[in-house]
């Protein structure tokens with residue numbers, strides 16, 4: 540299948556007016572774009588990750604899923620790619636690498652969401668499809684790590700060019716650590732990959748490429764634990780490394796990238812005053828609306844009696860949610876129920 544080109548907005552843009560703001564670009568948020576599109580609602584999606592797909596793309600891209608109706612088997616990444624293909628006629632706009640943080644109201648009574656990057660989106664409909672919460676990086680368990688955060692210690696790469704000509708230490712053994720070691724090696728002054736053991740969770744092809752670069756002396760691989768950080772005014776100059784059975788040694792470095800995995804946190808949405816059932820957002824089962832009119836919750840994040848945390852349940856919730864969201868987006872229009880098989884109006888929207 541042809542790779543879909545995403546429309547990704549510049550961070551900090553806005554205020555942008557749209558028919559629906561979707562928080563979370565997991566499978567359920569993506570399918571909501573399709574259901575919304577059939578009803579003429581244009582969508583903007585916000586995700587803390589650097590790519591769409593939620594748990595499917597982040598936690599199990601290569602694992603097979605067997606319970607998507609009509610698809611006997613597909614991997615997490617294949618499902619994501621198919622959803623992106625399916626929603627492409629509706630030209631959704633993605634705001635990636637940013638967390639939905641603040642909720643407000645405009646003078647004309649619309650909702651306004653501001654992200655961690657300062658992007659502002661305004662709409663009559665907000666759909667929280669936030670799964671188990673935003674994926675956030677696990678932080679380094681070193682007392683002074685916070686002093687260096689975002690100046691020379693990073694948990695993600697926003698701009699590759701900021702590592703050009705630098706001595707970069709990359710800690711971790713998963714796909715992110717290996718991918719960034721390979722991507723930064725050609726532009727950094729030197730890359731050292733640091734992992735606690737000589738076995739990696741990353742794709743075998745990346746591991747082979749990394750080992751080839753190490754064999755050619757184009758980068759270093761160290762097996763040990765990061766034990767201390769040293770520097771001044773937020774700038775690291777050396778990192779301490781402890782190898783099994785040895786005293787701590789020091790390595791000169793200008794930047795440290797730490798990829799110790801991700802955890803999921805509900806984060807700022809917990810402060811939005813919505814009725815909750817522990818960490819989940821309570822909704823009705825007719826419209827999947829929360830305790831605030833115009834704010835909906837679908838997918839793993841929502842709670843109602845009998846809720847099943849399955850992708851197929853989220854798809855159903857998205858379809859019903861859109862029936863109500865349409866009335867907020869277009870108060871003067873009548874909603875007409877149509878089948879995709881037989882409606883020429885829907886065929887036109889889908890470009891088929």
Ligand code: FAD
Pocket residue numbers: 562563564565566567568585586587588592593594595598599603604605606637638639640668669670671672673674805806807808837838839840848849850851853
């Ligand atoms: P998610 O996939 O969790 O996506 C939510 C997205 O929202 C994330 O990308 C997150 O970064 C983003 N987000 C959250 N809060 C914010 C915020 N404030 N700002 C910005 N972004 C935010 N289900 C099945 O039906 N069949 C299976 O076989 C199956 N197998 C599974 C196997 C594994 C290993 C796992 C972990 C899960 C499996 N599941 C399966 C469950 C399925 O993956 C979830 O039900 C599904 O991913 C939920 O989709 P979602 O879109 O609601 O949320």
